[in-house]
Amino acid sequence: MPKHALLFFHWSSQYKQHQHSLKSYCTVVQILVRANLLIDAQALLESAVSKNPNPGSSIKLVSETLLSTYESSAADPRVFDVLVQTCLKLRFLDQAFDSCCYFGDHGITLSLLSFNRMLHVAQRSNRSNLAWKVYEKMLENRVYPNQASVETMVNLLCKEGSLQRMLGLSDRIHGKRCAPVVLVNMALVLWMFEEDRIEQGFILLRRMLQKNLILDDIMSSLIIFAYCKTGQFDDAKTAYDEMRNRGCGSNVFVYTCFIRARADMGLIEEALRLFDEMHSIGLKLYDETYNCLIESCAKAGRLEESLAFYEEMKREGLVLSFSTFSEIVGILCDNGEVEKADEIFTALSDTGFVPDEAIYCHLINGFGRIDKAQKCISLYHEMQFRGLDIGPHVYAALVRSLSQCGKLKEAEKFMKKMEEKSVVLCQTGQCFSPMR
Template identity: 50%
Template sequence: MILRLRRPLLILPKSIHTKPTPPTASSSSDITGLLINGGKWDALTARFGSITLTNSLVEQVLLDLKEPSDAKKALLFFHWSSTQHSSFHHSLRSYSIAIHILVRSGLFIDAGALLESAITKTSQPESCLLDALLSTYEATPSGPRVFDILVQTYAKMRMLDHAFDACSHLMDRGFSISLTSFNALLRVAQKSNRYDLAWKVYEYMLHRRVYPDRNSIETMTNVMCKQGSLQNIISVLDKINGKRCAPAVIVNSGLWFMIAKKDNFNVDHGIVLLKRLLQKDMIVDSVVYSLIISTRCERGELDNAYEMFDEMLKRGCGSNAFVYTCFIGAHCKSGRIEEAIRLMQEMQLSGFKPYQKTYSYMIEGCSMSRRLDECMAFYEKMIKHGFVPDSDACNQMIGKLCECGKVEKANDILTVLLDKGFKANQVTYMILMKGFGDAGNVHEVTKLYYEQRHRGIHLDPMALDGIVMANFVEKFVDYQNSPQSFTYPQGIS
């Protein structure tokens, strides 16, 4: 009997001979379904280990899991997809979607870690990450907190310029950056010795009406201390206010002096900023008026300065030693010495004591006007009250004395000032050397040359050649008198 079989006893499955079928459009929903139903890493690997991942597939799975209740499942899939498939690399868009999901669900530490990974593992410019976060913001509405975390992550990684650029770009787009993020940026800038950036951030905060708190003020106080400007600002404010000002007033005054030095500084815009600080009780009337008058005088805008002074008096603020000194300096620089002397007398009659800067202005102004007797009188008063002139005033005084043939007097004054702690500079020594050189006293020129070298002050090459040659001339005269004892001076071989 012949048996007829209906079907073959063995059929080889196609999977032995062919590659797995690429996932269809339903693959994203299959992955999502597995995760929502409790599937973990091993289940993903067992079922989808051979799947071909694409950025669009990953993004769709993440979007399917964007609800806060599914955030940890989304994070699991994000890490699985990059670890299980070594050839697959997440796009910035995938990173951004995952970050939004984590922030929305309150997983801020995980979001920060993912941001660090996106910054370090992607080769695209940092601005692309911000653009990716913005482009996915509507699809996964996490709220503005995500941008705070971005700024804080940049600050943590000491990418301070990127952090500040992100702040500027986001606020221009209408997003708000929290004071916490600005404080983080200020703190890291201070610790990184990026003082200019710290002031830039602080100024930007105020312009954007993000007002500092105690932490901000403390950080900026540390910046001023490390810069060496804190004591100078306190000294100025003591002369304005008559008593120690609050830390916020000190920092905001320091900001004014910082930005007033800029070439493109607009005083009128600065006044708007000061008035805004005044409304927030972060500065006081007398300081506001004094700072504006100081800047107007520094720029030679005396008419505007006097207008502000009149307004200051009408507000009941009264004058102060700092304002008087500002006007005295402006008049000295413009050559109106008589008016400067009158203000000096008025200042003293009003009960305000001249200080180092006041005397320095008078000495410099009288020297420039060749009123040496009055210059020396102010110098003597200054020394008597325990002050020494600044370098500009000292150099002007010594220079005019040398021009008038009183080089020995100028040299004696420098000796006294050096004993009192004055820091002479290259210009100081050059003036005296030229004075003795014009008088034909090569020996004193040589002494000054070695003295300034001993003090660590170095002349420029042109001046150095001249001094060496003067030394050589003196030595050559010695050679003519005593050839056996002749030695070449330093610099001549």
């Protein structure tokens, strides 16, 4: 009977020149899916989508019509999976996800197979952000990952370069390696927190815990991280107390969150007290803890303590981060510690650190203040050797520093180069004024 319906549909179209409506297409698709003729149903949906001059935009209309014909008949919910999988086959990934959300809003949840296919296509298409949205929607709809889902998301973490970060985070919180699904779920929640979707992240974390998709200490630590990130220190402290009452031990990640929160509020003494407390209970500090303290002390004008933390960090075999050095290099140079800044810069360069123009400007200005003209010129040649684009700001720093050192001929040479660079930028609509 379903086959007869399909034959009649095609016959009336070919021999009677009947123009079928979208509702007719969707009605026949419903009949075919109910009869388990999924390949025929998919072929008919492809035809319905492709009839429109803009197939991508027609999928929304197909979704709406499919839903209306579903509600008016005793149809099979697999029809919605067939549509989403048809979209994926036609490479309409965004439309497949939009349809998934549309059906979800109407109380219809896709199968795990459909979610896995969306994840796979998004990952293979380098659509990282969309893959995380699909994975979040999957958990939100209470469709829980299987091995295929987790393998796809682990591959995504590898592509993003985030897997090592998640492994390190699990070590710092839990003290040992966790199952891949836990790493993936940690990454999802952190991604949500980075987008400031804190409450949604909390809801998902608690749902994950109920399904053993995350560990209690990791869930609590991520909640504390979110509270600290948003400046809710009292809530973070309450969450920490609850965590301890449930038998979870202290960990270095949580302490680092507290230290950063206090430092960001300008409470350096409180941050240092927490640092001493970490030491006293035997927690081993990691690079993020030191980076936070080095940066915070430097910003507060406590350069001696900042440099002392840097030396301690070096002894522990840890490396200063690019972002921290970028923050403190100007402070060091402005306070006469340019040689120390240069020493740190050299040590970082040996680890593959690639400086930017702003860092070179700070160093050139710093060496100009202590009358080391040759060092300024050496930094310029170093930029050339590295193949870095030397912009007008660098030339302005060289002119200013060499003039301070009394090297007026050299300053004039760089002034000409700066003028040439400015002319080029003005011709491309990016005018530069060294007086800015």
